[in-house]
Amino acid sequence: MSIQQQVSLRPFNTFGLHVEAENYAAFTNVEELQSLLRHAKEKKWPLFILGGGSNVLLTQDIPGLTLHNQIKGITAIKEDDQYVWVKSGAGEVWHDLVLWTLNRNWGGLENLSLIPGYVGAAPMQNIGAYGVEIKDTFDHLEAVEIATGAVRTFSLEACRFGYRESVFKHELKGQYIITHVVFRLEKAPTTFHTSYGAIQSTLADMEIKELSIQAISNAVIQIRQSKLPDPKKLGNAGSFFKNPVIADSLFRPLQDNYPDIPHYPLPDEEVKIPAAWLIEQSGWKGKRLGATGTHVKQPLVLVNYGGAKGADIWHLAQQIQAAVNDTFGIQLEPEVNVW
Ligand code: FAD
Ligand code: NAP
Numbered sequence: 001m002s003i004q005q006q007v008s009l010r011p012f013n014t015f016g017l018h019v020e021a022e023n024y025a026a027f028t029n030v031e032e033l034q035s036l037l038r039h040a041k042e043k044k045w046p047l048f049i050l051g052g053g054s055n056v057l058l059t060q061d062i063p064g065l066t067l068h069n070q071i072k073g074i075t076a077i078k079e080d081d082q083y084v085w086v087k088s089g090a091g092e093v094w095h096d097l098v099l100w101t102l103n104r105n106w107g108g109l110e111n112l113s114l115i116p117g118y119v120g121a122a123p124m125q126n127i128g129a130y131g132v133e134i135k136d137t138f139d140h141l142e143a144v145e146i147a148t149g150a151v152r153t154f155s156l157e158a159c160r161f162g163y164r165e166s167v168f169k170h171e172l173k174g175q176y177i178i179t180h181v182v183f184r185l186e187k188a189p190t191t192f193h194t195s196y197g198a199i200q201s202t203l204a205d206m207e208i209k210e211l212s213i214q215a216i217s218n219a220v221i222q223i224r225q226s227k228l229p230d231p232k233k234l235g236n237a238g239s240f241f242k243n244p245v246i247a248d249s250l251f252r253p254l255q256d257n258y259p260d261i262p263h264y265p266l267p268d269e270e271v272k273i274p275a276a277w278l279i280e281q282s283g284w285k286g287k288r289l290g291a292t293g294t295h296v297k298q299p300l301v302l303v304n305y306g307g308a309k310g311a312d313i314w315h316l317a318q319q320i321q322a323a324v325n326d327t328f329g330i331q332l333e334p335e336v337n338v339w
Helices: 030-043 094-103 199-205 213-227 250-255 276-280 311-329
Strands: 004-008 020-027 047-050 064-070 074-079 084-091 140-146 151-155 174-187 235-239 245-247 265-266 270-272 290-293 302-306
Touching: 020 030, 020 270, 030 064, 030 140, 030 174, 047 084, 064 174, 074 094, 084 094, 199 213, 250 270, 276 311, 290 311, 302 311
Parallel strands: 020 064, 047 064
Antiparallel strands: 004 020, 074 084, 084 174, 140 151, 140 174, 235 302, 245 270, 265 270, 290 302
């Protein structure tokens, strides 16, 4: 068990923010994690769990123990005529898992190509893109309870996935560390999700004659690379806010005032509105505030132009929230985890 002191987390968060972890340890298996948890309990250290650092905003030095998940390994654990169950260590890079499944022509994760971060964080917010969420292929996960060190299995139902939500962000917040995730994938893919956004037009531009999961993945990668800033070049954590979901009854008067407002009807008489549009209409697209700002192509992405502190980005986020609230009466909720 190796614990280092005063470690800069700059290499470990995609905003590229420098804060120090008072104590830092990486773990590569469940036993190491359990032993670190016992040690932290003796020391009464608070815990911070880090994966790829692509969904966190670090606003201050992190007290206690920062635990960095490095549990690796991807294996097929069972199969039937139609499906194969793939188990991944939580410390695998998400896109490496996607590529591993694509190489075997096992379908289900292709629309989620190129999402940054590790496999273990994916269930935290039920990652989603281009009409697919991990709940669609999720089978179960294994997690260690922080208080006891016990290993527990969570079924699909137990995770209570919602739009960028799970039980781990609410009732069980801060109580479990995810160590392994199992997905159920199609052995001979027949289900393709191409109706969303620019996938179909991109496939046409690529002159794809026969639809395949590899073609969909390539299209998604192409769209993402053209629209989103690469965190290695420009610090960011993807969408900073969730797309607000409001009741139909609140949406209708808004639509009277803004007939062009983009919106997507949801079940239960609710409507999802793209937060990017609200931010743009509130005058914040491409705007800079010191070393921070919103991305010129995608205002939902807040960026670190170099040298920003976490508190600067949080200040920018609050300014945007206030502007959107003043203009539309809608409170944007951060998707990024603020520490
Ligand atoms: P981290 O940032 O390290 O952690 C996120 C949260 O999960 C923290 O609260 C952390 O404590 C907790 N956590 C991490 N690992 C564990 C674990 N093993 N057990 C318990 N808790 C844990 N997200 C989408 O949903 N869809 C997208 O299309 C998308 N696109 C993005 C594009 C860009 C350019 C960027 C930078 C981000 C994007 N994101 C997207 C957000 C982000 O990539 C995902 O949320 C990702 O799953 C975060 O993984 P991570 O390992 O980096 O998590
Ligand atoms: P987009 O395609 O320009 O669409 C804007 C928003 O409208 C999206 O956020 C999406 O909500 C919603 N939307 C679009 N088509 C929809 C449909 N057919 N049905 C329901 N909702 C629809 O979005 P984008 O910014 O380029 O992102 C493309 C995809 O990548 C989206 O799924 C987005 O969530 C994902 N993405 C996520 C992050 C992140 O950090 N979370 C970062 C970049 C991209 P949804 O978000 O619910 O899909």
